[in-house]
Amino acid sequence: MDNYTKILTGAFCFAALGCTTDANREKQRTDDRPNIIIIFTDDQGYGDVGIFGHPTISTPHLDQMAIEGQKWTSFYTAASVSTPSRTGLLTGRLPVRSGMCSDGRRVLFPDSKGGLPQSEITIATALKNVGYRTAAIGKWHLGHLPEFLPASHGFESYYGIPYSNDMDKVDPADHFTLAEEERFEAYNVPLMRDTEIIERPADQRNITRRYTEEAVAKIREYSNEPFFIYLAHSMPHIPLFRDEAFKNVSLAGFYGDVIEEIDWSVGQILKALKEERVDQNTLVVFTSDNGPWHTFRTHGGTAGLLRGAKGGTFEGGFRVPAIFWWPAKIKSGVVRDMATTMDLMPTICQITGTPLPDDRVYDGYDLTPLITGTGKSERDYVLYYRGQQVYAARKGNFKAHFITQNEYGTQTAHPITNPPVELHNAPTYHDVPLLYNVSIDPSEKFNVADEHPEVIEEIRRMVEEHVAGVVPVTNQLEIR
Numbered sequence: 092m093d094n095y096t097k098i099l100t101g102a103f104c105f106a107a108l109g110c111t112t113d114a115n116r117e118k119q120r121t122d123d124r125p126n127i128i129i130i131f132t133d134d135q136g137y138g139d140v141g142i143f144g145h146p147t148i149s150t151p152h153l154d155q156m157a158i159e160g161q162k163w164t165s166f167y168t169a170a171s172v173s174t175p176s177r178t179g180l181l182t183g184r185l186p187v188r189s190g191m192c193s194d195g196r197r198v199l200f201p202d203s204k205g206g207l208p209q210s211e212i213t214i215a216t217a218l219k220n221v222g223y224r225t226a227a228i229g230k231w232h233l234g235h236l237p238e239f240l241p242a243s244h245g246f247e248s249y250y251g252i253p254y255s256n257d258m259d260k261v262d263p264a265d266h267f268t269l270a271e272e273e274r275f276e277a278y279n280v281p282l283m284r285d286t287e288i289i290e291r292p293a294d295q296r297n298i299t300r301r302y303t304e305e306a307v308a309k310i311r312e313y314s315n316e317p318f319f320i321y322l323a324h325s326m327p328h329i330p331l332f333r334d335e336a337f338k339n340v341s342l343a344g345f346y347g348d349v350i351e352e353i354d355w356s357v358g359q360i361l362k363a364l365k366e367e368r369v370d371q372n373t374l375v376v377f378t379s380d381n382g383p384w385h386t387f388r389t390h391g392g393t394a395g396l397l398r399g400a401k402g403g404t405f406e407g408g409f410r411v412p413a414i415f416w417w418p419a420k421i422k423s424g425v426v427r428d429m430a431t432t433m434d435l436m437p438t439i440c441q442i443t444g445t446p447l448p449d450d451r452v453y454d455g456y457d458l459t460p461l462i463t464g465t466g467k468s469e470r471d472y473v474l475y476y477r478g479q480q481v482y483a484a485r486k487g488n489f490k491a492h493f494i495t496q497n498e499y500g501t502q503t504a505h506p507i508t509n510p511p512v513e514l515h516n517a518p519t520y521h522d523v524p525l526l527y528n529v530s531i532d533p534s535e536k537f538n539v540a541d542e543h544p545e546v547i548e549e550i551r552r553m554v555e556e557h558v559a560g561v562v563p564v565t566n567q568l569e570i571r
């Protein structure tokens with residue numbers, strides 16, 4: 092056999108082998124319903140991604156994901172703090188409907204006895220019921236007692252810290268400081284595998300890397316079947332931690348390092364999807380649970396040009412960076428239409444052919460027309476709840492603030508981001524609501540209430556009708 096024949100034969104064998112492998116893979120995966128991955132970061136602000144305008148945080152994987160997919164610029168959470176925000180995302184319903192928000196305790200704590208009620212149907216429950224493989228990784232914060240854990244809400248596996256990474260302080264008087272780096276032992280938070288604690292305190296220094304490895308392992312394990320992976324990073328919620336490999340890599344300091352490790356994580360996930368050849372038919376959604384925590388200054392991120400932060404009802408608390416990626420179906424570009432995390436439940440049901448339960452109220456709308464570039468969604472409003480009350484509402488381009496209040500955990504307003512109107516902790520009830528055109532004025536600087544009384548009345552009626560229709564339920568956050 093001459094060299095040329097050898098090369099040809101080799102090439103043929105290689106091609107044939109490749110074909111066989113492809114054929115097997117095709118054969119193994121007979122169910123072509125799309126896979127779903129939701130990557131949900133904690134307290135990452137609207138401005139904390141390169142492609143959303145951060146000048147010094149480098150996020151090449153997220154930027155590329157947005158270029159290949161869609162960057163959403165008016166994407167909102169269900170609440171500007173953790174527990175109710177996660178409730179809204181996973182159930183498609185305002186947290187007030189399941190008792191998962193409170194005017195007192197705003198989130199669940201390690202001494203809480205409540206959690207997401209069994210009567211709620213999560214995205215995972217809906218998909219598991221129709222044959223999807225399901226995994227939750229990362230922060231849960233919907234109840235840490237057995238009846239509330241991911242295993243009780245449709246997830247066949249769980250690996251993560253069940254609540255915020257700054258809870259379970261060993262010394263309650265031990266205050267977080269900006270200089271803190273490596274003291275993970277100061278927070279006695281558990282790391283769980285399914286319903287068992289496997290490490291305590293969780294070594295948070297490598298938690299982003301370990302969550303990522305778990306997500307990649309699940310992609311490989313599930314790749315022959317439709318799957319749903321919910322990856323809720325514990326970072327960049329304070330106290331910040333990052334792996335050795337990401338120390339001092341970012342021009343944006345410690346916070347930048349943390350975001351750049353998350354960006355690396357996104358890259359690892361997309362790479363695994365490609366290696367398993369399921370990238371074309373996987374919808375990946377990247378977003379954050381609420382805005383930046385301004386109290387912690389340089390460790391707290393930024394909402395970019397938006398006013399406000401975590402815990403409040405100005406845009407910076409609720410509007411978050413969002414990127415959708417689905418190579419086979421998505422129409423690439425920038426989506427400026429309003430959407431919320433609560434829209435994911437009906438959207439995912441639509442694209443997977445899963446019936447949306449018809450025995451309850453949903454606050455989400457199908458986003459498929461926007462994702463595929465075939466039309467609009469029905470959403471034309473956003474409600475901004477603080478605890479159990481609607482503080483503000485947006486309809487079309489106008490947003491009315493009926494009540495304003497200082498942000499989460501702040502004792503004094505930030506001198507730059509909060510004008511003096513918020514310099515107090517008690518709520519301010521506005522007889523004439525503040526009104527902003529957030530399309531023209533996304534920073535909510537110029538009150539135009541005097542010019543548009545009819546708009547205020549329209550929004551007021553919408554809120555009153557909504558509030559009248561909410562059925563009171565047991566408050567889960569107040570149970571101890």
Ligand code: MG
Nearest residue numbers: 133134173380
């Ligand atoms: Mg959060």
